[in-house]
Amino acid sequence: xxxxxxxxxxxxxxxxxxxxxxxxxxxxxxxxxxxxxxxxxxxxxxxxxxxxxxxxxxxxxxxxxxxxxxxxxxxxxxxxxxxxxxxxxxxxxxxxxxxxxxxxxxxxxxxxxxxxxxxxxxxxxxxxxxxxxxxxxxxxxxxxxxxxxxxxxxxxxxxx
Numbered sequence: 001x002x003x004x005x006x007x008x009x010x011x012x013x014x015x016x017x018x019x020x021x022x023x024x025x026x027x028x029x030x031x032x033x034x035x036x037x038x039x040x041x042x043x044x045x046x047x048x049x050x051x052x053x054x055x056x057x058x059x060x061x062x063x064x065x066x067x068x069x070x071x072x073x074x075x076x077x078x079x080x081x082x083x084x085x086x087x088x089x090x091x092x093x094x095x096x097x098x099x100x101x102x103x104x105x106x107x108x109x110x111x112x113x114x115x116x117x118x119x120x121x122x123x124x125x126x127x128x129x130x131x132x133x134x135x136x137x138x139x140x141x142x143x144x145x146x147x148x149x150x151x152x153x154x155x156x157x158x159x160x
Contacts, residue, residue: 035060036123036142037115040095042135051131052101053082059113059123061089064158069118073103073111078145081105088159107132112140118158121149124126 037059043064046052059068067089073082084100107130114126122142129135 038123038125058095063147
């Protein structure tokens with residue numbers, strides 16, 4: 001009986017310590033992985049109008065049914081400037097880096113670099129900037145220039 005009473009007291013203390021008397025939300029440290037392909041880093045080499053972009057992507061690849069199938073460079077007005085097709089999934093390589101070019105842009109042209117999932121569409125974690133100033137992570141609406149999803153070049157399959 002004594003052990004039961006101690007357990008009840010400990011439970012009551014624990015429960016009251018976890019509850020809040022105000023109506024503010026309880027904060028947690030649980031993070032939910034993104035269901036999209038997100039750009040996590042960008043580096044650029046080369047000369048003006050002839051750049052090579054190396055783009056790091058984190059994506060929840062599961063195989064050909066769900067994988068990052070391209071990354072692209074888009075102008076601020078939504079024009080596709082370059083697309084790097086990814087021919088296979090990267091299940092065991094996360095995040096991964098793939099390079100592409102030549103990219104024909106001026107050093108001060110502001111662009112977005114974003115990634116695409118074959119079954120989810122565009123991710124909203126992108127990089128924005130220019131070669132001359134650099135690139136930084138930003139959030140972009142996934143519907144921005146969404147018509148580019150059907151613009152060539154497009155993937156023609158998934159190897160694995």
